[in-house]
Amino acid sequence: MVSDGAGNSGRKRLTRKREYDEDDVRIRPGRSSRPRTRQRPKHSDALTGFVIAVDRGRYTVWLPDQERSVTTMRARELGRHGVVVGDRVHIVGDTTGDAGTLARIVRIEERDSTLTRTADDVEGSVEGRQERVVVANADQMVIVSALADPPPRTGFIDRCLVAAYDAEIDPLLCLTKADLAGPEALLDYYTDLDLPYVLCRPDRPLDLLLAELSGRLSVLVGHSGVGKSTLVNRLVPDADRAVGVVSAVGKGRHTSTSAVALRLPDDVGWIVDTPGVRSFGLAHVTENSILHGFPDLVEASTRCPPNCDHTGAGGECGLDMLVAEGGADPRRLASYRRLLALKAGDDPNRFREDIGAGENDPGEQTHG
Ligand SMILES: Nc1nc2c(ncn2[C@@H]2O[C@H](COP(=O)(O)OP(=O)(O)OP(=O)(O)O)[C@@H](O)[C@H]2O)c(=O)[nH]1
Numbered sequence: 001m002v003s004d005g006a007g008n009s010g011r012k013r014l015t016r017k018r019e020y021d022e023d024d025v026r027i028r029p030g031r032s033s034r035p036r037t038r039q040r041p042k043h044s045d046a047l048t049g050f051v052i053a054v055d056r057g058r059y060t061v062w063l064p065d066q067e068r069s070v071t072t073m074r075a076r077e078l079g080r081h082g083v084v085v086g087d088r089v090h091i092v093g094d095t096t097g098d099a100g101t102l103a104r105i106v107r108i109e110e111r112d113s114t115l116t117r118t119a120d121d122v123e124g125s126v127e128g129r130q131e132r133v134v135v136a137n138a139d140q141m142v143i144v145s146a147l148a149d150p151p152p153r154t155g156f157i158d159r160c161l162v163a164a165y166d167a168e169i170d171p172l173l174c175l176t177k178a179d180l181a182g183p184e185a186l187l188d189y190y191t192d193l194d195l196p197y198v199l200c201r202p203d204r205p206l207d208l209l210l211a212e213l214s215g216r217l218s219v220l221v222g223h224s225g226v227g228k229s230t231l232v233n234r235l236v237p238d239a240d241r242a243v244g245v246v247s248a249v250g251k252g253r254h255t256s257t258s259a260v261a262l263r264l265p266d267d268v269g270w271i272v273d274t275p276g277v278r279s280f281g282l283a284h285v286t287e288n289s290i291l292h293g294f295p296d297l298v299e300a301s302t303r304c305p306p307n308c309d310h311t312g313a314g315g316e317c318g319l320d321m322l323v324a325e326g327g328a329d330p331r332r333l334a335s336y337r338r339l340l341a342l343k344a345g346d347d348p349n350r351f352r353e354d355i356g357a358g359e360n361d362p363g364e365q366t367h368g
């Protein structure tokens, strides 16, 4: 069943808040209290916050208790450990956030989730398949898709779903341009999924979407032209200014294409915009994880013979039986197998598709 976004308030969990701590398993008190982590004595004065922007070796850290952001660098003791947007960190030094100051990140907390993509900037090479962390600790992936102009691409959405389920991040379908076309055809394709969605159009308020974003760290993904920038600007009217402030304490204007976290008005939650990320490669996702991106199909795999590759080539695949019985949409099985083939094959178009150039992709389906 596709469920309306408004009816899903029961599944909320709050961003930046873990109920348990690995060091001392006690339930944590309220939102603004400091995490009780075991701190080394020399960093007993460390403040905790999370990374909202990364720009050329400078990390902007938001301190929720102090309600301010601070420009930081990594302390040497972190070694090669990467720091990405969404990371919860401990900082020391000059944490006033005053112009020209630079604090130090001395500790990175364990991540609740890690959204990675296979880098697509070095096409076809081994380096091109390296994993890059897009965002840490996101608890929701907002898949922004237009209902028309451009028509929705289920191949793109399915690929995002695989990445979301693989990273254990809840997906939310955000359907823009609902003033141009209805969602029926697209929702029909996802009818067997318990996939929450919201409709957005310019002449209506974004209340339903805001309710879904409330209390969470949500990462927005979408390909060019779907209206993601329009959405971000509506959600965070002073987004440009906020980014400008971040850059002012760093090194000039913010021109990087990396992710940046933006605080929603009234502190109801955070969104992470990912301007440089068009889609997700599958190199780091196992075949099994791809199947888990299709919750409507996964159960039928218990009927498969041992070591079934689910391609259907060997016959007897439980997924084919499910579809034959009318238990799943054949287009969903086709989409799953398309992703399997992309992963398995040395398809030279793989990277092209990752960067969103798949308009002419023969396997791509559009609905609109
Ligand atoms: N009719 C209609 N047009 C919209 C809507 N949202 C955005 N647009 C238009 O769609 C076009 C693309 O919007 P953007 O916000 O720039 O899209 P984007 O996803 O950020 O695309 P890039 O900037 O290429 O990454 C613009 O001309 C918008 O005015 C909508 O809900 N309805």
Ligand SMILES: [Zn+2]
Residues within 6 Å of the ligand: 301, 304, 305, 308, 309, 310, 311, 316, 317, 318, 319
């Ligand atoms: Zn099978």
